[in-house]
Amino acid sequence: MTGFSEQLRADSRADWDAAARHRFVDEIFRGAVADDVMRRYLVQDYQFIDRFVALIGAAIATADRFESRVRFAQFAAMITSDENTYFLRAFDKLGVPPEQRLAPRLTAPTRAFQDLMAEAARAGSYVGCLAVLGVAEWLYLDWADRPDATLPDDFVHAEWITLHNNDGFRAFVTWLRGELDRAGAAADEQSRARAAGLFRRAVACERDFFDHVYDDAA
Numbered sequence: 001m002t003g004f005s006e007q008l009r010a011d012s013r014a015d016w017d018a019a020a021r022h023r024f025v026d027e028i029f030r031g032a033v034a035d036d037v038m039r040r041y042l043v044q045d046y047q048f049i050d051r052f053v054a055l056i057g058a059a060i061a062t063a064d065r066f067e068s069r070v071r072f073a074q075f076a077a078m079i080t081s082d083e084n085t086y087f088l089r090a091f092d093k094l095g096v097p098p099e100q101r102l103a104p105r106l107t108a109p110t111r112a113f114q115d116l117m118a119e120a121a122r123a124g125s126y127v128g129c130l131a132v133l134g135v136a137e138w139l140y141l142d143w144a145d146r147p148d149a150t151l152p153d154d155f156v157h158a159e160w161i162t163l164h165n166n167d168g169f170r171a172f173v174t175w176l177r178g179e180l181d182r183a184g185a186a187a188d189e190q191s192r193a194r195a196a197g198l199f200r201r202a203v204a205c206e207r208d209f210f211d212h213v214y215d216d217a218a
């Protein structure tokens with residue numbers, strides 16, 4: 001029988017594939033994302049990450065067992081250390097000023113994504129938190145996982161790929177999908193339907209997020 005995670009992805013196939021095969025993905029593997037596009041992407045993504053860590057906190061609070069809380073706490077530690085320092089080094093390299101790092105003007109897709117994560121956190125449902133976290137990490141593994149690809153020279157491009165295709169990340173996404181399958185199977189119909197809605201909206205947000213960094217650039 002197909003698990004909940006696979007069913008949800010199948011329901012969002014068009015947006016999922018558009019995001020996972022986005023122009024940004026093709027360009028980052030070629031080391032060809034223009035600096036102004038990369039700057040716009042990372043500045044907005046840093047604001048995404050802020051709410052994303054808060055959503056991990058909600059998953060820790062709503063999880064139904066200690067081992068799940070431990071796994072999420074370890075993942076939050078990685079984001080707030082290795083991934084955070086990547087952003088800071090990339091901002092230095094790209095010349096991003098302090099106000100753009102801390103309080104940039106949010107674009108509509110960033111705000112929509114933040115609102116979705118806040119909504120999932122507030123609802124206090126573990127399966128709902130998993131739906132949004134699952135999209136964010138599974139979709140990123142999907143685009144980044146090209147074992148035969150040569151990495152670009154610039155660390156700003158290369159590390160954004162390796163943060164999302166290393167063995168630890170792959171194992172975490174496998175676990176996260178299993179967790180979504182498990183919580184989905186245990187949930188009542190109403191919670192499953194709410195989680196499905198969050199998943200669908202999160203996939204659409206991922207697509208819009210990639211699209212919008214090219215809005216002023218094309």
Ligand SMILES: Cc1ncc(CN)c(N)n1
Nearest residue numbers: 045048136137140206209
């Ligand atoms: C928009 C977005 N989605 C997902 C990820 C992967 N953590 C991210 N950094 N940014």
